[in-house]
Amino acid sequence: MPAPEALVLLIGSELTEGRLRDQNGFFLSQELTELGFFVREVRLLPDEPSLLRAAFSEALATPARLLISSGGLGHTSDDLTADLWAEALGDVLQVSPALLAALEERFRQVGRTPLPYLERYARVPQRGEALPNPVGLSPGLWWERGLRVIVALPGPPAELRALWQEAVAPRLRDRFGARAPFTATLRTTGLPESRVSALLAEWEKRLPSAFRLAYNPSWEGVSLHLHAPAEIDPGLFEQQVQELRRLLAPYLYGEGAVSLAEAILHLCRQQGYTLATAESCTGGHLAASLVDVPGASEVFLGGVVSYANSAKETLLGVSAWTLADKGAVSEEVALQMAEGVRQRLGASVGVATTGIAGPTGGSPDKPVGTVWIAQVGPGAHRSAHRFIFPGDRQTIIQRATAAALSLLWRGLRQTLPQTSEA
Amino acid sequence: MPAPEALVLLIGSELTEGRLRDQNGFFLSQELTELGFFVREVRLLPDEPSLLRAAFSEALATPARLLISSGGLGHTSDDLTADLWAEALGDVLQVSPALLAALEERFRQVGRTPLPYLERYARVPQRGEALPNPVGLSPGLWWERGLRVIVALPGPPAELRALWQEAVAPRLRDRFGARAPFTATLRTTGLPESRVSALLAEWEKRLPSAFRLAYNPSWEGVSLHLHAPAEIDPGLFEQQVQELRRLLAPYLYGEGAVSLAEAILHLCRQQGYTLATAESCTGGHLAASLVDVPGASEVFLGGVVSYANSAKETLLGVSAWTLADKGAVSEEVALQMAEGVRQRLGASVGVATTGIAGPTGGSPDKPVGTVWIAQVGPGAHRSAHRFIFPGDRQTIIQRATAAALSLLWRGLRQTLPQTSEA
Numbered sequence: 001m002p003a004p005e006a007l008v009l010l011i012g013s014e015l016t017e018g019r020l021r022d023q024n025g026f027f028l029s030q031e032l033t034e035l036g037f038f039v040r041e042v043r044l045l046p047d048e049p050s051l052l053r054a055a056f057s058e059a060l061a062t063p064a065r066l067l068i069s070s071g072g073l074g075h076t077s078d079d080l081t082a083d084l085w086a087e088a089l090g091d092v093l094q095v096s097p098a099l100l101a102a103l104e105e106r107f108r109q110v111g112r113t114p115l116p117y118l119e120r121y122a123r124v125p126q127r128g129e130a131l132p133n134p135v136g137l138s139p140g141l142w143w144e145r146g147l148r149v150i151v152a153l154p155g156p157p158a159e160l161r162a163l164w165q166e167a168v169a170p171r172l173r174d175r176f177g178a179r180a181p182f183t184a185t186l187r188t189t190g191l192p193e194s195r196v197s198a199l200l201a202e203w204e205k206r207l208p209s210a211f212r213l214a215y216n217p218s219w220e221g222v223s224l225h226l227h228a229p230a231e232i233d234p235g236l237f238e239q240q241v242q243e244l245r246r247l248l249a250p251y252l253y254g255e256g257a258v259s260l261a262e263a264i265l266h267l268c269r270q271q272g273y274t275l276a277t278a279e280s281c282t283g284g285h286l287a288a289s290l291v292d293v294p295g296a297s298e299v300f301l302g303g304v305v306s307y308a309n310s311a312k313e314t315l316l317g318v319s320a321w322t323l324a325d326k327g328a329v330s331e332e333v334a335l336q337m338a339e340g341v342r343q344r345l346g347a348s349v350g351v352a353t354t355g356i357a358g359p360t361g362g363s364p365d366k367p368v369g370t371v372w373i374a375q376v377g378p379g380a381h382r383s384a385h386r387f388i389f390p391g392d393r394q395t396i397i398q399r400a401t402a403a404a405l406s407l408l409w410r411g412l413r414q415t416l417p418q419t420s421e422a
Numbered sequence: 423m424p425a426p427e428a429l430v431l432l433i434g435s436e437l438t439e440g441r442l443r444d445q446n447g448f449f450l451s452q453e454l455t456e457l458g459f460f461v462r463e464v465r466l467l468p469d470e471p472s473l474l475r476a477a478f479s480e481a482l483a484t485p486a487r488l489l490i491s492s493g494g495l496g497h498t499s500d501d502l503t504a505d506l507w508a509e510a511l512g513d514v515l516q517v518s519p520a521l522l523a524a525l526e527e528r529f530r531q532v533g534r535t536p537l538p539y540l541e542r543y544a545r546v547p548q549r550g551e552a553l554p555n556p557v558g559l560s561p562g563l564w565w566e567r568g569l570r571v572i573v574a575l576p577g578p579p580a581e582l583r584a585l586w587q588e589a590v591a592p593r594l595r596d597r598f599g600a601r602a603p604f605t606a607t608l609r610t611t612g613l614p615e616s617r618v619s620a621l622l623a624e625w626e627k628r629l630p631s632a633f634r635l636a637y638n639p640s641w642e643g644v645s646l647h648l649h650a651p652a653e654i655d656p657g658l659f660e661q662q663v664q665e666l667r668r669l670l671a672p673y674l675y676g677e678g679a680v681s682l683a684e685a686i687l688h689l690c691r692q693q694g695y696t697l698a699t700a701e702s703c704t705g706g707h708l709a710a711s712l713v714d715v716p717g718a719s720e721v722f723l724g725g726v727v728s729y730a731n732s733a734k735e736t737l738l739g740v741s742a743w744t745l746a747d748k749g750a751v752s753e754e755v756a757l758q759m760a761e762g763v764r765q766r767l768g769a770s771v772g773v774a775t776t777g778i779a780g781p782t783g784g785s786p787d788k789p790v791g792t793v794w795i796a797q798v799g800p801g802a803h804r805s806a807h808r809f810i811f812p813g814d815r816q817t818i819i820q821r822a823t824a825a826a827l828s829l830l831w832r833g834l835r836q837t838l839p840q841t842s843e844a
Contacts (some may be wrong), residue, residue, distance in 0.1 A: 016461040018452030019638055019647055025466065030440030039438040040473055042466035044447065051462055185441070194537060197498070215498060216436055225441060277706075277727070283713025284699075284706030287727040291705025294781055294815055302733030304726055305699070305709040311724030311767055315737060345733055359716050388532070391557050393716055395580045 002229070004065040004176055006037040009055060011071035011081055012155055013046040023157045024070040031164065032066075035172055036180040036230065040064060047078040056088040065148055066172065071155030073138040075120040081152050082141060086125060089143055089150065093123040099130060103137060131167040135159050140167060149175065182228040182237040186244055188251035189221030189260055189406040196222045199247055208232075211240060219402035220260045224248070253409055260405045261289045267412045268299040268349075273378050275408075276347035277303030278316055278337035280328065281355035281371055285401040301345045306337065316340030329354050329366055331384045334374035342376050349377040351408050355387075357396045371400045375411045383411065425652075426487040426598055428459040431477060433493035433503055434577055435468040445579040446492040453586065454488075457594055458603060458652070462486055469500040478510040487570055488594065493577030495560040497542035503574050504563060508547060511565055511572065515545040521552060525559060553589040557581050562589060571597060604650040604659040608666055610673035611643030611682055611828040618644045621669055630654075633662060641824035642682045646670070675831055682827045683711045689834040690721040690771075695800050697830075698769035699725030700738055700759035702750065703777035703793055707823040723767045728759065738762030751776050751788055753806045756796035764798050771799040771834070775826050777809075779818045793822045797833045805833065 008028050014020040025042045032039050040062065045055055052072075059067045072081030086093050100122035104114035121137040124130040128150075131140035136159035141152040151168055153160045188196060193215055204213060210232055216223040226244060228237050245252060253263040268275060277287045277300075287303040290296050304315045309328055312318040318336045326332045334352050342350025355371030362368035367388065374384040385407060389399040430450050436442040447464045454461050462484065467477050474494075481489045494503030508515050522544035526536035543559040546552035550572075553562035558581035563574040573590055575582045610618060615637055626635060632654055638645040648666060650659050667674060675685040690697060699709045699722075709725040712718050726737045731750055734740040740758045748754045756774050764772025777793030784790035789810060796806040807829060811821040 014636065014638075016451055016464060017455045018448055018450075018461075019636055021448045026440055026443045028440075029438055029466075033439045039440075039468065040470075041468075041477075042438060044451075044464035044466075046460075046462065048462075055463075194539070214435060214441075214500065216441060223441075225436075279706075281713075282710075283718070283722075284701075284709030284725065284727065285713075287706030287729075288704075288710050291703075291707075291727070291729065291779075292816065292819065296705070297729055297783075300705075300729050302727045302729040302737065303706065304737065305706065305713070305724045307709075307713065307719055307722050307724040308767070314766055315724065315726065344736055345730070357713075361719075391580050392584070394714065395557070397714065 003036055003038040003181060005040045005063055006032045006066040006068065007040055007059050007062060007064040008032070008042040009059065009067070009069040010042065010044045010155075011047065011052065011069055013048075013078070015044045015071075016046040024153075024155065024160050027157070027161065027164075028068060028070070031169065032068075033183075034180065035169065036176070037066060047072065047080060049080055049084065052080060052084050053088070056084055060088060060148075065176065066151070067148070068151045068153065068168075070153045070160050073141075073152060073154045075117040079120075082123065085141065085143070085150060085152050089125075089128075089145065091125045091127045091143070093125055095119055095122045096124045096130070097122075099124060099139070131163055133159055133163055134166055135162045142168075142171070181230050182226075182232065182234070184226045184237075184241045184244075185256055186224045186226070186241075186248055186252055187221060187254045187258060187260070187263075188224070188248050189253050190251050190410055191222065193217045193222050196224070196248075196251075200224075200244075203243060203247060207240065208236070219399045220405060221251070221253070221402075259289075259293070260402070260409060262293050264405060264409050264412065265290065265293055265296060265299045267409070267416070271378070271412075271415065273299070273348035273412070274346075275300050276341040276345040276350050278341035278350065278352040279303060279305050280307060280312070280337070280353060281357045282353045282397055282401045282404065283307060283357075285397060286351065286353060286404050289401060289405065301347050304337075304341055312337060316344070327366070329356055329370055329372060331372055331374070331386070334372035334384050335376065335382065338374040338376040347377070349375065349381075349408070349412070351375050351404055353400055353404050355396070355400055357393045357400070359393060369396050371396070371403070373400070373404045373407055375407055378412070378415055381411055381415065383407070425458055425460040425603065427462045427485055428454045428488040428490065429462055429481050429484060429486040430454070430464040431481065431489070431491040432464065432466045432577075433469065433474065433491055435470075435500070437466045437493075438468040446575075446577065446582050449579070449583065449586075450490060450492070453591065454490075456605070457591065458598070459488060469494060469502060471502055471506065474502060474506050475510070478506055482510060482570075487598065488573070489570070490573045490575065490590075492575045492582050495563075495574060495576045497539040501542075504545065507563065507565070507572060507574050511547075511550070511567060513547045513549045513565065515547055517541055517544045518546045518552065519544075521546060521561065553585055555581055555585055556588055557584045564590075564593070603652050604648075604654065604656070606648045606659075606663045606666075607678055608646045608648070608663075608670055608674055609643060609676045609680060609682070609685075610646070610670050611675050612673050612832055613644065615639045615644050618646070618670075618673075622646075622666070625665060625669060629662065630658070641821045642827060643673070643675070643824075681711075681715070682824070682831060684715050686827060686831050686834060687712065687715055687718060687721045689831065689838070693800070693834075693837065695721070695770035695834070696768075697722050698763040698767040698772050700763035700772065700774040701725060701727050702729060702734070702759070702775060703779045704775045704819055704823045704826065705729060705779075707819060708773065708775060708826050711823060711827065723769050726759075726763050734759060738766070749788070751778055751792055751794060753794055753796070753808070756794035756806050757798065757804065760796040760798040769799070771797065771803075771830070773797050773826055773830050775822055777818070777822055779815045779822075781815060791818050793818070793825070795822070795826045795829055797829055800834075800837055803833060803837070805829070 128143035138154040143150040306312040337352035338350035358368035550565035560576040565572040728734040759774035760772035780790035
């Protein structure tokens with residue numbers, strides 16, 4: 001049996017006019033995929049009745065077993081979703097006195113006077129259901145039509161998520177009982193996509209046709225996503241994943257939803273190492289990516305953002321002579337920064353970045369995008385690498401941060417006993 | 423004349439399966455709206471030939487004057503966009519020897535051997551154009567069919583943006599010369615949305631009906647987006663904007679695409695101030711948000727991420743006695759951190775954050791989310807504020823960073839002569 005199809009509609013002119021960044025599409029795509037649905041499409045639509053009417057009737061003409069919308073359930077004049085779904089499904093909305101009383105009671109409990117617009121939120125479908133909203137006013141709406149389910153959820157992400165977890169996901173699990181497909185995500189760093197692809201070419205040729213392999217390159221590395229339908233033999237899937245692990249072993253930093261920073265902190269914890277950072281061009285992004293991981297404080301002692309040359313001298317002890325002789329963007333300064341922060345904080349490992357993020361500051365022998373990354377420790381480890389990153393300031397900063405994480409992971413990995421696996 | 427319509431197609435199973443968070447839809451929605459287009463829809467689609475074929479032909483059946491796609495232009499087997507657009511438009515792709523030679527040359531310049539797959543990136547439409555990609559391999563593709571333009575852009579956000587800025591936006595401006603609607607974005611910080619709304623209530627009542635005001639709250643503050651159709655009198659629009667400026671003056675840090683960090687750097691440059699940061703719970707995010715602004719180095723000298731208590735002592739001179747007596751998350755430590763980094767780097771202003779981002783580390787009198795933010799300088803200015811932010815670790819870090827920027831802007835703003843305007 002193929003995966004049941006789902007179609008997602010995200011409603012609101014604030015989305016299509018770029019005034020608000022959508023958060024629900026990504027969440028619903030993840031959750032629906034997890035539940036075993038194939039998401040055939042996510043549509044973002046403005047609050048225009050004619051476009052919404054057309055989109056709803058197009059959605060009802062697809063083979064999708066689940067139609068799910070977010071947004072447009074408020075009480076202002078541009079909130080059209082409930083009425084237009086009712087219209088498309090030949091249904092009518094009516095005020096439920098019980099729901100209205102409950103909403104009014106919630107207002108009184110927080111010391112507010114119930115307002116007339118609460119009636120809008122108390123409307124329930126005659127031939128459908130209202131799903132109580134645990135954190136906001138607008139209930140979710142649920143219709144069943146033959147094999148198909150139609151769900152309308154409120155747009156605020158906290159409300160959508162609460163309704164999803166408490167009401168929608170359990171009902172969908174009951175109703176579709178879809179067996180989730182097999183999926184595995186293997187994350188590598190240190191090899192460009194073309195070399196990962198070359199490494200896997202032979203194996204890919206022998207991969208059974210029901211399997212699908214997708215490449216997801218990012219600045220941190222290449223993630224491989226292996227997918228197979230729920231019907232196949234679980235042993236067969238596991239066998240292919242193990243083969244993939246074996247081929248990628250030297251570059252594999254983790255599986256599933258792990259980040260490179262998490263993998264680094266994990267390696268450090270395993271070996272009892274502590275970390276310190278010294279950043280010039282990455283300006284705090286490297287430290288921030290480590291601190292973003294819960295529990296970072298066990299491993300990450302701190303860092304210095306030595307943006308001005310004077311800060312490199314004062315806070316890190318970089319020699320004024322080296323700065324003048326070799327320039328701030330040099331192998332020697334990168335190594336002195338890493339050594340300086342390592343010593344000052346008493347860390348096992350010091351990592352440093354120094355470079356020219358642009359748009360100004362480049363020269364013929366050190367163009368914009370030139371970045372030195374150094375690592376000192378654990379033990380006697382000392383290395384520095386030069387990069388020339390293309391792109392604008394933001395891109396250079398992001399790529400330099402990712403490259404520092406990648407070098408750090410590889411440096412830490414080398415210190416592991418040879419028999420150990422990622 | 424109504425605004426020309428645009429339709430956006432974002433292609434890639436990594437988007438519909440929730441493996442990658444889309445960034446292009448938001449960017450294109452903003453840019454197209456800015457150029458005067460009405461975005462009738464943004465569709466996210468998986469790499470399935472039948473669904474893409476249907477979506478392309480449906481797009482060609484709408485009245486949209488501009489169809490723009492992102493993604494699916496790479497060299498792997500799931501990259502279908504170029505071929506399917508060519509098919510839908512009755513066109514053929516052919517390898518351009520000149521483009522192939524240029525791509526091979528780019529490989530050689532960075533010391534790489536040109537690979538056979540470069541041929542995929544050298545294919546250009548016979549009855550369309552290839553737009554050179556300044557930062558990646560895949561050119562953009564451009565077709566004109568009657569009144570309609572069809573553009574295919576690569577999926578990596580840095581490549582899409584570079585192509586957009588250098589080639590697509592200028593061409594669209596030339597071709598459509600749409601009279602953009604009047605828009606103004608005024609950015610405030612330091613007031614919650616409900617208080618901004620109360621401040622503007624009287625003015626909003628008198629606003630002519632053709633105008634639309636939207637509120638965009640973020641952690642950094644509330645942005646107000648005023649919109650009026652292209653047909654109205656420009657003087658009338660300007661008059662309303664001036665009224666809005668006057669009402670918001672004490673909180674208004676900028677207009678248009680300016681960030682709070684940019685406004686801070688601007689205020690510092692105006693007054694000849696330099697900045698230094700000392701971060702505990704924000705872990706580098708505060709420094710990073712300043713460094714992200716081009717030209718930050720004129721103002722921002724550097725900072726310390728003093729994550730461990732030992733780092734607060736060693737790098738900032740925070741007293742061990744105060745740490746033991748008051749705790750790391752306290753007014754006294756925050757002030758000593760700000761003073762310490764200011765003195766060590768010789769900056770006009772020192773800003774510090776110290777708090778508990780969670781998920782662990784909270785206590786009854788200092789729950790997770792407790793954050794102290796201190797500012798010392800310019801001159802004799804000294805202040806510290808306590809916050810208790812709700813949310814998960816990421817949210818607390820983001821809100822603390824935003825609050826530090828907001829306090830910094832307000833602190834700097836107070837030192838301006840009273841007559842000055844933002």
